[in-house]
Amino acid sequence: MRIGELSARTGASVRMLRYYEEQGLLTPVRTESGYRIYQESDVDRVARIRCMLSAALPSGVVGQALRFLLDGRAAIPDEPADRARLADTLQGELNLLTEKIESLRSSRDLLATIVADVRGDVVGPGHPGDPGGAVARRSVRKAGPAVGLAR
Amino acid sequence: MRIGELSARTGASVRMLRYYEEQGLLTPVRTESGYRIYQESDVDRVARIRCMLSAALPSGVVGQALRFLLDGRAAIPDEPADRARLADTLQGELNLLTEKIESLRSSRDLLATIVADVRGDVVGPGHPGDPGGAVARRSVRKAGPAVGLAR
């Protein structure tokens, strides 16, 4: 497919797709006239890219991770030494990714606490028309630092 | 404490601390001569700010979260309608964040299996005493940029 279709199917702008290519995250082939031709699998790939970039992962990490996430074992070298090096590299990125996830989880938990407070706590005395449902009422009363830091 | 000490204790540059203030995320008092004076609690606060910013949360959300942390329930609007809107906004961010986390986790898991694959092949059948955690085992032998990261 060409870039317009990929854009439509992924929600990424044409500009973003070209930018990803510039960064080595996508490598479409070209027609004689220079048009980019993408594969079906690139739809998936773009989704991954956007997810990882939106999590503020360095594009180098994104690129490296993508090569193996999407190309699978085909990219595994034969030489044992090469494989060892590769494993270490990937392990480093794995650790980065894990850190990032922990950081995100911490932020999410903090956000969840706040949401619960806003929804629940301040309901106040005698507010008849209030549709009480969705979220539990009990939460932080004095608004202390209820959430720990991850780091 | 003054800005230098806070910088040293948080690892954030002086520039960053001033920038956070500019964005309303920190509100140190000033001496007569204009020096910023921070509180103990600001150490924690900076850690939270950096955590949330590194998670690429929208600055508005960070600001609201931080305002909540600073002012406690005082930051929650009185008007039920305002509260509802705020809660919805935050809930939306919360959901987005949760999705992002799930997606990243799936990427991480995939990456983990690949690493295990590569490493497992390298290590061979019997390797009992190997603690899976640390990396630097039998790595970079020939050295050289086999898998260079851009940037």
Add this chain to the structure above:
DNA sequence: CTAAAGCCTCACACCGACGTTAGAGTCAAG
């Protein structure tokens, strides 16, 4: 008192991840 260290406020610069525009080529349909 004086020098060094620390802090202040601009203010310009940079990088990543885009948006936008301009000018030109390509392609399918009428």
Add this chain to the structure above:
DNA sequence: CTTGACTCTAACGTCGGTGTGAGGCTTTAG
């Protein structure tokens, strides 16, 4: 063949988060 949608490259603009000075006060140590 012409038109209009699509694509190309190239370049500049923007915005958030930082680095890096310049020039001038303040505080602290000797």
